Amino acid sequence: MDLDPLLLSRIQFAFTVSFHIIFPSFTIGLAAWLAVVEGLWLYTGRRVYYELARFWTKIFAVSFAMGVVSGIVMSYEFGTNWSQFSNIAAPVIGPLLAYEVLTAFFLEASFLGIMLFGWNRVPRGVHFATTCIVAVGTTVSAFWILSANSWMQTPAGFAIENGRFVPTDWFELIFNPSFPYRFMHMVTAAFLSTGLVVGGVGAWYLLRRRNLPHGRIMVAMAVGLLAVLAPAQLIIGDMHGLNTMEHQPRKVAAMEGHWETKTGAPLILFAVPDQEAQTNHFEIGIPNLGSLILTHEWNGEVHGLDQWAPEDQPNVPIVFYSFRVMVGIGLAMIALGLTGAFLGLRRRLFESRWFLTVQALMTPLGFVAVLAGWFVTEVGRQPYIVYGLMRTSEAVSPVPGGSVLATLILFVVVYGIIFGAGMFYMFRLAKKGPEADQGEPAHGTPARPLSAAGDAAAPAE
Amino acid sequence: MEFWLPVIWSVVIAIAVIMYVVLDGFDLGIGILFPFAEHDQDRDIMMNSVAPIWDGNETWLVLGGGGLMAVFPVAYATILPALYLPIIVMLLALVFRGVAFEFRFKAAPRNRWWWNLAFAGGSTLAAFAQGVTLGAFIQGFQIQDNQFVGGPFDWLSAFALLTGFGLVAGYALLGATWLIMKTEGALQDWTYERTVPLMSVVLLFVLAVSAWTPFLENTIHQRWFSWPNIALLSPVPIVTALVLFQLWRAVNLRREIQPFVLSIALFLLCYLGLGISLYPTVVPHTVTVWEAASETSSLIFMLVGVAILLPIILAYTAYTYWVFRGKVQPGEGYH
Numbered sequence: 001m002d003l004d005p006l007l008l009s010r011i012q013f014a015f016t017v018s019f020h021i022i023f024p025s026f027t028i029g030l031a032a033w034l035a036v037v038e039g040l041w042l043y044t045g046r047r048v049y050y051e052l053a054r055f056w057t058k059i060f061a062v063s064f065a066m067g068v069v070s071g072i073v074m075s076y077e078f079g080t081n082w083s084q085f086s087n088i089a090a091p092v093i094g095p096l097l098a099y100e101v102l103t104a105f106f107l108e109a110s111f112l113g114i115m116l117f118g119w120n121r122v123p124r125g126v127h128f129a130t131t132c133i134v135a136v137g138t139t140v141s142a143f144w145i146l147s148a149n150s151w152m153q154t155p156a157g158f159a160i161e162n163g164r165f166v167p168t169d170w171f172e173l174i175f176n177p178s179f180p181y182r183f184m185h186m187v188t189a190a191f192l193s194t195g196l197v198v199g200g201v202g203a204w205y206l207l208r209r210r211n212l213p214h215g216r217i218m219v220a221m222a223v224g225l226l227a228v229l230a231p232a233q234l235i236i237g238d239m240h241g242l243n244t245m246e247h248q249p250r251k252v253a254a255m256e257g258h259w260e261t262k263t264g265a266p267l268i269l270f271a272v273p274d275q276e277a278q279t280n281h282f283e284i285g286i287p288n289l290g291s292l293i294l295t296h297e298w299n300g301e302v303h304g305l306d307q308w309a310p311e312d313q314p315n316v317p318i319v320f321y322s323f324r325v326m327v328g329i330g331l332a333m334i335a336l337g338l339t340g341a342f343l344g345l346r347r348r349l350f351e352s353r354w355f356l357t358v359q360a361l362m363t364p365l366g367f368v369a370v371l372a373g374w375f376v377t378e379v380g381r382q383p384y385i386v387y388g389l390m391r392t393s394e395a396v397s398p399v400p401g402g403s404v405l406a407t408l409i410l411f412v413v414v415y416g417i418i419f420g421a422g423m424f425y426m427f428r429l430a431k432k433g434p435e436a437d438q439g440e441p442a443h444g445t446p447a448r449p450l451s452a453a454g455d456a457a458a459p460a461e
Numbered sequence: 462m463e464f465w466l467p468v469i470w471s472v473v474i475a476i477a478v479i480m481y482v483v484l485d486g487f488d489l490g491i492g493i494l495f496p497f498a499e500h501d502q503d504r505d506i507m508m509n510s511v512a513p514i515w516d517g518n519e520t521w522l523v524l525g526g527g528g529l530m531a532v533f534p535v536a537y538a539t540i541l542p543a544l545y546l547p548i549i550v551m552l553l554a555l556v557f558r559g560v561a562f563e564f565r566f567k568a569a570p571r572n573r574w575w576w577n578l579a580f581a582g583g584s585t586l587a588a589f590a591q592g593v594t595l596g597a598f599i600q601g602f603q604i605q606d607n608q609f610v611g612g613p614f615d616w617l618s619a620f621a622l623l624t625g626f627g628l629v630a631g632y633a634l635l636g637a638t639w640l641i642m643k644t645e646g647a648l649q650d651w652t653y654e655r656t657v658p659l660m661s662v663v664l665l666f667v668l669a670v671s672a673w674t675p676f677l678e679n680t681i682h683q684r685w686f687s688w689p690n691i692a693l694l695s696p697v698p699i700v701t702a703l704v705l706f707q708l709w710r711a712v713n714l715r716r717e718i719q720p721f722v723l724s725i726a727l728f729l730l731c732y733l734g735l736g737i738s739l740y741p742t743v744v745p746h747t748v749t750v751w752e753a754a755s756e757t758s759s760l761i762f763m764l765v766g767v768a769i770l771l772p773i774i775l776a777y778t779a780y781t782y783w784v785f786r787g788k789v790q791p792g793e794g795y796h
Contacts, residue, residue: 062563068516069559073552075523079530079541080548086530087538087607091756094531095763101524102770109520110774110781113513121784166756397542403613407549414553418560425567 003401023067029194031135055434085395100144108137150179181240193366200363226337251380254319322375481521490636492584535753551590558583592628596621627666638720
């Protein structure tokens, strides 16, 4: 059997990065939310906020741990599987990753300890500051890694010398053309995904008539967030799309399913793209709307995939379907947010069981949208690893296919176990809820006398 | 500049690597000692002694790896493919070790053994894989045109296995002396008892690796045994012997902090010896720090960040250690 190290390395990287991205998406949003809730506790003195903070911190810890361990894998996979890329792009990518470690990873990892274990060891204000620092750290981390990713999509501020990418202007390089849009789009996506989880768990509590004060706060805050950010995300996404059309037109052509360059292009709602025949089957579209959205003109010209040879095109079906999944979920979030806001204004939010049921069912959809969005942008960049400049096939390590297959199987098995266990524990924590949790010590271990976990007292000053 | 930048950076990367080895070394050592503890409550304390800080400790591994890519891309792009299997195994072992911190306290009591196994097995395997990596690294790789051209099992050798087991023992010693410092009562007594035989094992490994290394490569032999090097470098083994002797005394005198400090000193001295053997190559025996270095502008851009941020990182790392100072109490934790 002929094992292709390139294909296997791509599958392995796609698998490990898809697994990884779920957790930072959640921790970026959750850390910010925890900072808000803890701040509300300090400001209002209401115990329900303290209980919410303690409760969600536990779920945060599980997610964070999975994000950390799967993230370390990524930082080494650049070398183990993509050594040619590392060697050629290191002068550009290396410093961005180094700055991520120096400005974000250490910050998050060090203060996480105090955030989780320091409730009784530092004053309340210091603990709150710690939570804020962790929240800032997660976002700063996103800043650098998205800058690096964006550079691979829309390279800028560099020259090619002796076969290497060499930085010429750090500002242009870091703030490369797609970075501001990608950063906004991703951070907003993280907030929305977290909002769906927090709101979904809250809705579930209200449906089960448990943890009512906590559930109401969770549902109300999530609805407020979705009502504002979900429509905002539509606008940010549109801007990101226009930016992509300017710099990576073939990605947009694949997203839209446009094979032919034409004016007054339709907006294709559904189709079965056929890469071999370079055409769509069963196409359903709205005339001219594609041009209107992409060019903001009724008869604007839209580039089709016919501008590029088939071997220079990305995999159209993956990009096309993923894009529709992402947009579909985005629209559902807008509907959820606006409906919830409407019900809230009419004071019926907590009683509308059908709404709460929908909200509970939508809990995991943010992560599906995040993954679909990353499929769009990463598969859409192919066949290049650095868009237009370096092909993915030129990037792979000189490692035999058998080795990569072996590690790919290991990754699938290990991540399967970890993911299953992590989900199980998070579910169980959510099921127990903030109220059930406050009274009892952890399994088998007596509560530390100082912590007074069972009493009404909040942590010591 | 062309000369000094790679030299300065090799020092920075070397610091990142030894910070990782010492800091995560004692975390992993706790995991290696984990199965031998007598009660599950002792295991709780052992784990809680490092639970608030392990994540920060492991971050030095990311700085070491990411830094290597950023600073010496040729080294990063040749060493990692050469060590493909042991590196991935180490990463997966660290996955199990890392999540065990969270999952063990969340598992039902009857399922807890599973995460005990994940923690102990992950820690031991990660330490072993790191030791194998070290041994294979010292032996060197088949390189042509800045690319690894050897086979997938080139790293597997008797020497690499020796350093693998040696590092497991060394980390266990770091973990044991950390526990002595962080515990009291019966668990501390237990740890003192285990530390004594552990020191003998570590001594044997230090001797074996030190005796073998010069015969791996002529350049290493020359470095240590040619005149006047042999005189100038003789303090290294002498001080190592003194440290080992004092460690022995400190454990027998039941000192609480000294054993940990001396274990770290032992690691630093072994590391210094390694540096003396290999300098100025970053891919041993083939690629020098100057040949492997990245673009000058990249090195300068990052050095500015390191100069400002590394002291800040060290300061808040010290702060978190200070917050969690003192003996670990039973039942401590947030779970």
